[in-house]
Amino acid sequence: MVFSDAEMAVFLDELEEKIQILTDNLLLLEQSGEDDPKVLQEIFRAAHTIKGSSAVMGFTKMSSLTHEIENIFDKMRNNELKPTSSLINVLFEALDALKILRDEIVAENAEKYDTTEIIAKLKEAVAGKDVSVPAPKTTQSATEEFTAEEIEKIREFDLKGYQLYEIKVYLDPATVMKSVRAFIVLQQLRELGTVIKTVPAEELLVKSEEFSDFTVYLASGEDVDRLQNILLTISEVERVEINPKQVEDNLEIKKEQPGEEEVKATEVEGEKTASPEKTLTDFKAKTPAAASGEEKKVTQTVRVDVQKLDTLMNLVGELVIDRTRLLSVIDKLYNINRENNELVETLAEVSSHIGQITTDLQDVIMKARMLPIAQVFNRFPRMVRDLAQKLNKEVEFIVEGKETELDRNVIEVIGDPLIHLIRNALDHGIEPPEEREKLGKPRAGRLRLAAAYLENNIVITVEDDGRGIDPNAVRRKAVEKGIISEREAEMLSDKEAIKLIFRSGLSTAQKVNDVSGRGVGMDIVKSQIEQINGEVQVESQVGKGTIFTIRLPLTLAIIRALLVEHQGQIYAFPLNFVQETLIAGKEELRKVQDYDVMLLRGKVLPLISLSNLFNLPEEQEQKEWYFVVILGTGNHRLGVIVDNLLGEQEIVIKSLGEYLGQVKGLSGATILGDGRIGLIIDARGILQENEIGELNVAV
Amino acid sequence: MAENLTNKSEAQIVIFTLNQQQYGVDIAKVYEIIRMTDITKIPNTPYFVEGVINLRGKIIPVIDLRKRLGMPEVERDKATRIIVVDVDGITVGMIVDSVMEVFRLNDVEIESTPSIINDIDSAFIQGIAIKDERMIILLDLNRVLKGEEKEALANL
Secondary structure, three states: OOOOHHHHHHHHHHHHHHHHHHHHHHHHHHHHOOOOHHHHHHHHHHHHHHHHHHHHHOOHHHHHHHHHHHHHHHHHHOOOOOOOHHHHHHHHHHHHHHHHHHHHHHHHOOOOOOOHHHHHHHHHHHHHOOOOOOOOOOOOOOOOOOOHHHHHHHHHHHHOOOEEEEEEEEEOOOOOOHHHHHHHHHHHHHHHEEEEEEEOOHHHHOOOOOOOEEEEEEEEOOOHHHHHHHHHOOOOEEEEEEEEEOOOOOHHHHHHOHHHHEOOOOOOOOOOOOOOOOOOHHHHOOHHHHHOOOOOOOOOOOOOOHHHHHHHHHHHHHHHHHHHHHHHHHHHHHHHOOOOOHHHHHHHHHHHHHHHHHHHHHHHHHHHOEEEOHHHHOOHHHHHHHHHHHHOOOEEEEEEOOOOEEEHHHHHHHHHHHHHHHHHHHHHHOOOHHHHHHOOOOOOEEEEEEEEEEOOEEEEEEEEOOOOOOHHHHHHHHHHOOOOOHHHHHHOOHHHHHHHHHOOOOOOOOOOOOOOOOOOHHHHHHHHHHHOOOEEEEEEEOOOEEEEEEEEEOOOOEEEEEEEEEOOEEEEEEHHHEEEEEEEEHHHEEEEOOEEEEEEOOEEEEEEEHHHHOOOOOOOOOOOEEEEEEEEEOOEEEEEEEOEEEEEEEEEOEOOOOOOOOOOOEEEEEEOOOOOEEEEEOHHHHHHHOOOOOOOOOO | OHHHHHHOOOOEEEEEEEOOEEEEEEHHHEEEEEEOOOOEOOOOOOOOEEEEEEEOOEEEEEEEHHHHOOOOOOOOOOOOEEEEEEEOOEEEEEEEOEEEEEEEOOOOEEEOOOOOOOOOOHHHEEEEEEEOOEEEEEEOHHHHHOHHHHHHHHHO
């Protein structure tokens, strides 16, 4: 059976979600050490869903692997197995195998990975403790389980006032083409409502002859009688049983009294009687997540192609430009037409309203492009666990602000630097438990990963309570590696010394291991973060721990910029690189070793004029004073001399077009209110390009 | 390419002038023809790149076709036009001396050997159309916009 791309995408999405649920809950299970029935249920269901959907899609290895996983949790649920650490390890291994299979399916739509070994392990794990407790296979309840999506659908329809029916259709056993009959029944039902699911699954139903009855879950506005009458008109339908099912919003209640929800066909809608033999276990499954307040609230979503969002964003960008233009036109009108202002005022009113709407629109679309950082954060608990185990360390890993939303472009890049920082914290920061005890610290180190909004930025912190960074060790290392001279090292404050870790070729770890390599880490972390217009800072205290703070913009498409004028053209400096602007008298400009510099608060500031930067003709006239824009990241600063400062403005970044590609010194262009083009200066590139070593000047 | 043009019975070309010579480009590749407008200069680009223009909210690079083809520069006047072309998704404006007309190619002879031309590099020429004793040089836009110069541009 060939599945469409859309079906495949749904399958993979679901798979992704379920694997995450498995990982999360397995970690929970390990931490609590108890077989919490809620957690077990959640895992069991996730495994069960994967098993089912992968079987439908024809991925047999995945299906049989999850079958074994499911078996283990089934045993745990029934108290026949205990979650020992060896068992958990086997389960994690199985999860890894599952991920490999997933990757293979994504990459080549095939399962190549050999699962025999891991399946054998799982079987062993099941059998190992199985012998003592004979498995009295309790009769599986006849009710079928719903997937999370199905439950969501059901709730959606419930909210709209539709009733969920469980319809059992009995065909005449002599029916020749049962699949066709089933198909006709489903067709009929689809005209009357929405089919949530069928048992057996529809895919099987329409190609098999091995059944004489089947169940359909239908959300419909019709009543029982009408459904029954219509179904019975279909030939060879022998008998139909229709049971309305009740969905309650309050899941807590359901968990405690699972028997209450069933409603017999004969009863008036809405009234309930207890019928313990047929329960709504299906809905119960939702309970653990909902009860524990996790992010699974029911939201209605539509999948949208990212390109469409990008286009929308561009269109809004145009609107933003026109809004600015409109404002400047109105300004001019005011000036021309001072007496009769009525029309102009109406225009101003309308334009201010349009401005407001544009701002809101921009906001909404920006938000639509955002994803919760959970996408990145979710993979860390498992990573931390594995690393800690490998390094023989104990760690309490705290994750905060998972729900914080970031532009998807930022999300794509931020994962790697975070991995580096977390690895470093575990490897170099947090001490082994014995050492910590001696120091009077708790055995388990504390590693905190948090994301939060701060002004127009997102701030991510990675914090540990480990050894901290020893500024002297960094100084020594930096001198040893020839990054700075001994004299320079002495002159650095502790804070400045610690910042040296962001220079390439510096790693203070004594041993090189496979956890945190050879000192190629931190400079890469820094440059990756700067790539998305972010910045990273470090604070550390020996013996107390280290905090890395990453500041990121909310979006990459619109930035605040400082506009300047130079030789009749307008340039925009991204504001996050502008430290300050100032006016310097010509006597303040000096030359040191062929470099233009000036002294700023006792420090040497290298200078370059925009003309030099862009090889524009040098202006001849000597000015009395100059405007200087000071760009900087961390310690490194550069003053850029420009003709005129114009002010700050929000600008939409546009590319210079494929024909020109990357132009040195520029990161794009923007269209200003008056229709002119402003060139956006690649501040980061210029800073790097013009990085001059520490100048040794007598001050 | 030249053969392709002759086979298409309804192929049309836009005719423009450069240095008193008539040139033509396939109308299918012409996006728009506009008057000379303010051009924002872009630093660190090849000599023939004039800069970028704002075409109704779109930023489009503009090249000086005289410079691109190695002809002497002239003062721009009222007749100067920018022909905005789109070749494989790459949009570029080309400054030309003037735009004359559009005409059909079906009743025109095409010569593919441009041996008689020495005004410009023959690499940029796709063929030559001759009609009523007029000679129109058909430009190979792919070469004009990409060619090796494009790579040199990328390496800058």
